[in-house]
Amino acid sequence: MEPMPGKEEKEKFYNLSLVERHEWLQKSHHLDANTVSILSGENGLKIEQADHMIENVIGIFGLPLGIAHNFIVNGKEVLVPMVIEEPSVVASASFMAKLARPSGGFFAHTSAPEMIAQIQVIALDEIHSARLKILEAKQDLMEIAGKVDPVLSKYGGGPRDIEVRLFKDSPIGPFLVVHLIFDVRDAMGANAVNTAAETLAPEIENLTGGKVHLRILSNLADRRLARARVTILKENLAFGDFNAEEVRDGIIAAWAFSSVDPYRAATHNKGIMNAIDPIVIATGNDWRAVEAGAHAYAARSGKYTSLTTWAKDKDGNLVGTIEMPMAVGIVGGATRVHPAAKASLILMKIETASQLAEIIVSAGLAQNLAALRALSTEGIQRGHMSLHARQVAITAGADGDEIARLSAQLAQEKNVRVERAQEILAEWRK
Ligand code: MEV
Numbered sequence: 001m002e003p004m005p006g007k008e009e010k011e012k013f014y015n016l017s018l019v020e021r022h023e024w025l026q027k028s029h030h031l032d033a034n035t036v037s038i039l040s041g042e043n044g045l046k047i048e049q050a051d052h053m054i055e056n057v058i059g060i061f062g063l064p065l066g067i068a069h070n071f072i073v074n075g076k077e078v079l080v081p082m083v084i085e086e087p088s089v090v091a092s093a094s095f096m097a098k099l100a101r102p103s104g105g106f107f108a109h110t111s112a113p114e115m116i117a118q119i120q121v122i123a124l125d126e127i128h129s130a131r132l133k134i135l136e137a138k139q140d141l142m143e144i145a146g147k148v149d150p151v152l153s154k155y156g157g158g159p160r161d162i163e164v165r166l167f168k169d170s171p172i173g174p175f176l177v178v179h180l181i182f183d184v185r186d187a188m189g190a191n192a193v194n195t196a197a198e199t200l201a202p203e204i205e206n207l208t209g210g211k212v213h214l215r216i217l218s219n220l221a222d223r224r225l226a227r228a229r230v231t232i233l234k235e236n237l238a239f240g241d242f243n244a245e246e247v248r249d250g251i252i253a254a255w256a257f258s259s260v261d262p263y264r265a266a267t268h269n270k271g272i273m274n275a276i277d278p279i280v281i282a283t284g285n286d287w288r289a290v291e292a293g294a295h296a297y298a299a300r301s302g303k304y305t306s307l308t309t310w311a312k313d314k315d316g317n318l319v320g321t322i323e324m325p326m327a328v329g330i331v332g333g334a335t336r337v338h339p340a341a342k343a344s345l346i347l348m349k350i351e352t353a354s355q356l357a358e359i360i361v362s363a364g365l366a367q368n369l370a371a372l373r374a375l376s377t378e379g380i381q382r383g384h385m386s387l388h389a390r391q392v393a394i395t396a397g398a399d400g401d402e403i404a405r406l407s408a409q410l411a412q413e414k415n416v417r418v419e420r421a422q423e424i425l426a427e428w429r430k
Helices: 006-017 018-028 033-039 046-054 089-103 127-136 138-145 150-154 192-206 244-260 260-282 287-298 339-348 353-375 381-395 401-413 419-428
Strands: 064-075 076-083 104-110 116-120 158-167 175-183 211-217 225-232 308-312 319-323
Touching: 006 260, 006 308, 018 033, 033 339, 064 089, 064 104, 064 353, 076 089, 076 260, 076 339, 076 353, 089 225, 089 353, 104 381, 104 401, 116 192, 127 138, 127 158, 127 175, 127 192, 138 150, 175 192, 192 211, 244 308, 244 319, 244 353, 260 287, 260 339, 260 353, 287 319, 287 353, 287 381, 308 353, 319 353, 339 353, 381 401, 381 419, 401 419
Parallel strands: none
Antiparallel strands: 064 076, 104 225, 116 175, 116 211, 158 175, 225 319, 308 319
């Protein structure tokens, strides 16, 4: 892949026409013409395919697909596809990824891809002995659960453990919950673990004499974590009128706010999800599941808090970390049906679900940095304003060089409206 490290290069991509961007992907990133035409939307999801995905289909809803540049994750360059309607997310993720390059980019890893299936057992005479009966039969139960998905077993997946949790005091009295821990390899895993939970239900009823009620995966996938860390060298922190210490300490103080106050943490984590959801969507994964997991994990201590940390190291550099559940797959479901989801995986050269999770959390960390850096210095509106001005200039009919000139003037006048843009254009073109 042709590196695009410098500002010049990045701005070049930004200023290319759509056709030129597609050509760049083909030429420099060695993407085949078909993959590019799928990503371009020209050859994307067909209505007939959509009709098989959900019920009562009447059409296909489009969203912009952008590419974040400059990302190095675990030593590898990666172009990151993002499906999102909000301006400035793709640009700011790319810019933060660029600031991370001198220290090697993002270093990420995942825990084993283990999902949790929950089996609720009610109407028990006595929960403590029921718990022991289940634990005594653990090996047998795991063997039964191991037979539900031969494909997963072939790839080394399957049940890993069984845990039993007691709820002594609930609105319906005591009950217990069996957790089946299931390694789902490269799948998101919902189907496999739900089937396994349903298969174990009669066995558990026989063992305990109770009644199995719910059998469903937990979206608090805290056995399937993705983590990333990044260092921004001190010399890359200063910008405009802000010196490096001010920027660094401002970011740390902004993070400290989110670490203690749930009102701020919700917004802080929303900013992280600004980069995470777009990649989850681009790859055909279940973004509601990832959202649910993220926020439940952020509240795991009983108090909702930040998914990231920011601090300074001994040399005064800024160091950031992120840790959160990441239940994404690269096989099965929409990841294999939606042509753009497949093409997004090709674009990123993804071979395992773990690699995908590592890229996703790296982008989340980058996006969080972008928000904290802007909020603790010039504020968020300035950056938004120039991007918004560009969109308004294009909407008003600006062409070629006019786009940059007109958006600069609109931003300077702080009057970013299509009517004003049209007036200026008419004046210039007289
Ligand atoms: C806006 O979409 C996201 C931010 O509010 C995130 C944050 O406040 O950290 C800017």
